[in-house]
Each structure stands twice: as structure tokens, then as C-alpha cells.
Amino acid sequence: xxxxxxxxxxxxxxxxxxxxxxxxxxxxxxxxxxxxxxxxxxxxxxxxxxxxxxxxxxxxxxxxxxxxxxxxxxxxxxxxxxxxxxxxxxxxxxxxxxxxxxxxxxxxxxxxxxxxxxxxxxxxxxxxxxxxxxxxxxxxxxxxxxxxxxxxxxxxxxxxxxxxxxxxxxxxxxxxxxxxxxxxxxxxxxxxxxxxxxxxxxxxxxxxxxxxxxxxxxxxxxxxxxxxxxxxxxxxxxxxxxxxxxxxxxxxxxxxxxxxxxxxxxxxxxxxxxxxxxxxxxxxxxxxxxxxxxxxxxxxxxxxxxxxxxxxxxxxxxxxxxxxxxxxxxxxxxxxxxxxxxxxxxxxxxxxxxxxxxxxxxxxxxxxxxxxxxxxxxxxxxxxxxxxxxxxxxxxxxxxxxxxxxxxxxxxxxxxxxxxxxxxxxxxxxxxxxxxxxxxxxxxxxxxxxxx
Ligand code: SAH
Numbered sequence: 001x002x003x004x005x006x007x008x009x010x011x012x013x014x015x016x017x018x019x020x021x022x023x024x025x026x027x028x029x030x031x032x033x034x035x036x037x038x039x040x041x042x043x044x045x046x047x048x049x050x051x052x053x054x055x056x057x058x059x060x061x062x063x064x065x066x067x068x069x070x071x072x073x074x075x076x077x078x079x080x081x082x083x084x085x086x087x088x089x090x091x092x093x094x095x096x097x098x099x100x101x102x103x104x105x106x107x108x109x110x111x112x113x114x115x116x117x118x119x120x121x122x123x124x125x126x127x128x129x130x131x132x133x134x135x136x137x138x139x140x141x142x143x144x145x146x147x148x149x150x151x152x153x154x155x156x157x158x159x160x161x162x163x164x165x166x167x168x169x170x171x172x173x174x175x176x177x178x179x180x181x182x183x184x185x186x187x188x189x190x191x192x193x194x195x196x197x198x199x200x201x202x203x204x205x206x207x208x209x210x211x212x213x214x215x216x217x218x219x220x221x222x223x224x225x226x227x228x229x230x231x232x233x234x235x236x237x238x239x240x241x242x243x244x245x246x247x248x249x250x251x252x253x254x255x256x257x258x259x260x261x262x263x264x265x266x267x268x269x270x271x272x273x274x275x276x277x278x279x280x281x282x283x284x285x286x287x288x289x290x291x292x293x294x295x296x297x298x299x300x301x302x303x304x305x306x307x308x309x310x311x312x313x314x315x316x317x318x319x320x321x322x323x324x325x326x327x328x329x330x331x332x333x334x335x336x337x338x339x340x341x342x343x344x345x346x347x348x349x350x351x352x353x354x355x356x357x358x359x360x361x362x363x364x365x366x367x368x369x370x371x372x373x374x375x376x377x378x379x380x381x382x383x384x385x386x387x388x389x390x391x392x393x394x395x396x397x398x399x400x401x402x403x404x405x406x407x408x409x410x411x412x413x414x415x416x417x418x419x420x421x422x423x424x425x426x427x428x429x430x431x432x433x434x435x436x437x438x439x440x441x442x443x444x445x446x447x448x449x450x451x452x
Contacts, residue, residue, distance in 0.1 A: 002028050004048045007058060012039040015094055017102075017410070019082030019439030030055050033147060034076070036086050037094070038064030066090035071123070072159045079147040081160060081437040092118045092433060095441050099409050099431050107413030111426040111445075117290050122436030125284045126161045127266070129198045130250055131169065133176075133183050140176050140183055142169055142196060150186060160437055162200045164232065168209055171231040172196045178227070179220040184213075189246045192217060197241075197250070199275065200234075201266035202285040208237040208264045210277050212251060214244055218258070225259045237261045239277045251278055263340070268292060271319050273344050279337040280313040284434045291405070291432045291442065292320045295378060298403045298430075298446040301325050305375040308399075310360050310390060315341030317378055317405070318353055328353040329372065331363045361387035368393045378403045385411025388418070395422045402447040407434075409441055416445060423451045 002008070002025050012021035012035040021035020029052040032043055040062035043055030060067075070076075070084035083091045096116045103109040119125060134141045134152040143155035157166040175181070176193070184191040195212035209228060211218075218224065218240055229235055238259035243252030255277055263274045266281070268288050275281050282288040295317055301307070301324040309318030312330035314337050322328045322345070330353065332338050341355040356363055360381075377399045379386055385408060394402065402424065406412035416426050427446045434442040 002026070002030070002045060002048065002053050004045050007042060007044050008055070009040065009042055009061060010035075010055065012037050012041065012064070015098065015439070017098070017439065028053065032057060034085055036064045036066055036090070038066060074143070074153050074155050077146050078144045078153045078155070079149075080144045080158065082439045084437045088118065088122050088436065091436065092116050095431055095433065099429065099441055099443055102409040103413045103416065103426075103429070105413075106410055107417035107420075109413060109416050109420065109426050112428045114428060114430045116431035116433055117287075117294070118433045119287060119436055122433070123159050124162050125286060125436065126158075127200050127202060127281070127285045128283045129158060129161045129165050129168075129196075131155075131196045133172075133193050133196060135183050135185070140173065142172060162202070164200055164207055164234065165198060167232045168196065168198050168207075168228075171228045172211075174231070175220075175224050175227050178223055181219050194243060195250050199264060199277070199281075201264050201275075203267040204265050205234040206236045206264035206266070207232055207234040208239065208277065209235065210239045210241050210251075211258075212241045212243050214242075216240075216242055216256065221258060229259070235260070236264055241277065268316060269320065271316075271344075271348055273314060273316060274340055274347065275314060276336045276340050279334065279340050282316070282434065287432060287434050288316070291434065291444065292317060294430050294432065294444050295403055295405065296321060296324070298444065299324070299376055299378070299401070301376070306373060308364075308374040308377040310364060310377065310379045310386075311381045312341060312355065313337050313380075315344050315353065315355055317380060318355075319344055319348060319350055321378070322350045322353045325376075326352065329367070329374070330355040331360050332357065333359055359387075361389040364390050364393045368397055373397050374399045376401050376403065378405065380405040381411075383408040383411065386415050391415060391418050395419070395424075398449060400449050404445040404447060406443050406445065407440065409443060412443060412445065416447065419447055423449055425450045
């Protein structure tokens, strides 16, 4: 019997879907944070449940041959990266194995899994940073949440974020010191500054800083602009976002421009994108092109196809495909993103793309009822996967091909199983590593209609 507080020696056999090590003591499943397959560890049991326990590493008895010292000094505490203590090669191999296993176990999908497309240099890839602020005694903390808690790990830089984040964090510290601006407290709901966010364009080097505050107040605004413009090269925009709600959601609805432009501009391939503060844009710019090129490859368009881009964000995939299609119809929930999508079609001189605002589960059945159809459907849903009404309508619409871009293998498996039961077959999947050093897995699936 495994007992709470007791110490045990355990061999790690596998990784769980959150990147935690998994091993067994007398057949009982134990999750060990930062354990990796091949590690022999001394652990102490910290949480004991009926079906599993969680242990903490006391000592590494024999490290796995895939174990490395993380480059980032905060890796041990920070909840941002779960796999930095593993060689990049082992991370990739593990993601490949995990997608294969998840598709088979949860969806009974047996299909060809192509080797994951990784990065040559898997650091400094993120174009977006979202850092909460807090207080530790008198000191202001800026950083990332600790694993499994809302304690903030105070950081000066983040190694998976593009290098300019150091200047932005430093500028924020200086502004808070000089202005005495208060820091929001999650527990009491008091205080002003909640989050420091940033977006960086890789091609143009445009930088946008977004400061999330509880209300419209911003003490010493002129000083803030002076500090940020002096410290942050490439700064094109400072936006204040107001979030008065007591919630975990980072952004509120209202944006106030404090400095510069409303949007920044970046490119994927030769398509130009204007990006608003709240619109979704893939966080890994270099790998976005790898991802979209694979979508183009799977789509294999001739120029005669009607294409749906469901969950389209600022229209990135649809616009990437538009020049090879007859027509593209994009559907997206966030109105600001749809406005960006229309503007992006215009600035790229793409005339065969239309975008609609609304919930895909309402709009897709409505478009189908009106007689709109697609030869190719691209879906790129959030983590919870496609709404069943979207899948149901797709099956009725009978597109020859579906390209499914997924950030969650579990919901991908569920949705592929739904489609396979209704006349579709998963031909192949291609994982793309959009999130090195984290446990997240992005996958593209090519699905074809087997019966007409
Ligand atoms: N394809 C885009 C965006 C993918 S992210 C790209 O590659 O950049 C998923 C998108 O789905 C987000 O923009 C989110 O706002 C949107 N979304 C979430 N729920 C939705 C729903 N029910 N209906 C339509 N869009 C939704």
C-alpha cells in the first residue's frame, strides 16, 4: 500500500499528457512532476487519491539518459515549460509516441503518424507573452504562475519568448517604481495593474505592449510612455486593456490606445497580417509557416474548390489557401478577429474570401441550410475540439476532404472517431512542434470521404 508522506524509489516509465512523469509502485499509478522516462527517483508521496498518487522528487538516484540541465534558471518552479529538463530530441520522440497512443486509445484510430516537425533552434520562438503581476511582501513580482498554483515566479526574462521581453519586463518594473501604481490582488480584487502582455512581429520587429488594468486609471501616463519608448526597441503600440472582473480570464473587452498604432503587422510566408491586441495569432511564428504549408500540401487545391475555414481567427489559414481556391469562407467567434480577417484579405488583395462572425455551431448549420457547401473544410478549433453540431453538419455537407488542425490530441481523437463512424477515413496525421519545452502537441490530420 502506498502511503502519504512516505518515501519510495520509483522508475519513471512514461509521460502523462501534462508532461509529468508516470511510474508505478506495486501496480499503483504515481505521477511525478519533472520525472522523465528512464529516471530512477527517490520520491515522497504528497497527494494520495483512490486511483493514483502524486510524488515529489527527493533525489535523482539514476538520471534518464534523456535528462539535461534546463537552460532557463526558473525552469524548476515555473509552470510555463514542462519538458525543459529533457533533450529536445526526446521531447519530440515523446510527442510522436503520445499522439499515436492517444489516437489509438481514445479514438480507435489507426493511421500513419508522420515524424513530428521540430524546430532547428527551439528557443526564443514565442511572439506573445502574458505575465501576471503580484506582490511578495513589498516587492512587485512579474512572471509566470508556478506549477499548479497562482503564485508568481518572478522572472527577468523568458527563454522561449523572443528576446525583447527582457526590455519590456524591465520597463514595467521601472514604471511601477516611479509611478507607485498599485498591483492587483486576485484574492481581494483590489489594486490596479493585472497583467503585462506583449506581442512581437518576427518579420517587421513591431512590438505591442498591452497593460491589463482593473479600471481606466493609469497614473503618470506620460512617464509610462517615456519609459517604454526609451527601453523597448521596435515599440509601435501601447494598449491599455480594462478588465474589472474577478476572473482568471486575462483580458477584458475594452482597449484604450495609450501610444502609437492600434495593431502590429507580421507576415507568414508572403501573406501580410495586421493583428489586433485581442485577436488569436499562432504564438510560434517560424513554425506557423511549417504548419500552414502542410495544410496547403494536404489541401492539394486545384483552383476550383470552395473552402471553409472554421475557427479562422484573423483568417490566417483561409488567406494562406485563398490564392489556390475558388472561394474561401471563414467563420470565427471573436468580432475583432473577423474585422482583422477582412482587412487582411484587403491588404493582400485577396478578393475571394468572406468572413462571418458567430459561433461555428450556429453559423455552419445556417450556411448549410442556405445551400452553401464546401469541397474542403479546414477546422482549427480551441482545445475543447469541434462542437458536435459542426461535425454533424460537415458530415451532411459531404466535403471530399477535411483538414483538421488540432491543439489537443484527446479531442482530435474523439472528433476523428465521430467522422470515421460516418463515412470518413483518417489518411495521415502530421504533428508539428509549435510549443517546444512544453507538453502541448499540435497535429494536422488529413481526412477523406470514403463513400459518396
Ligand atoms: N485558424 C486560426 C485560429 C485558430 S485558434 C489560426 O491559425 O490563426 C481557434 C479560434 O477559434 C480562435 O480564434 C477562437 O476565437 C475561435 N473560436 C472559439 N470558439 C469558437 C466557436 N464556438 N465558434 C467559432 N470560433 C470559435
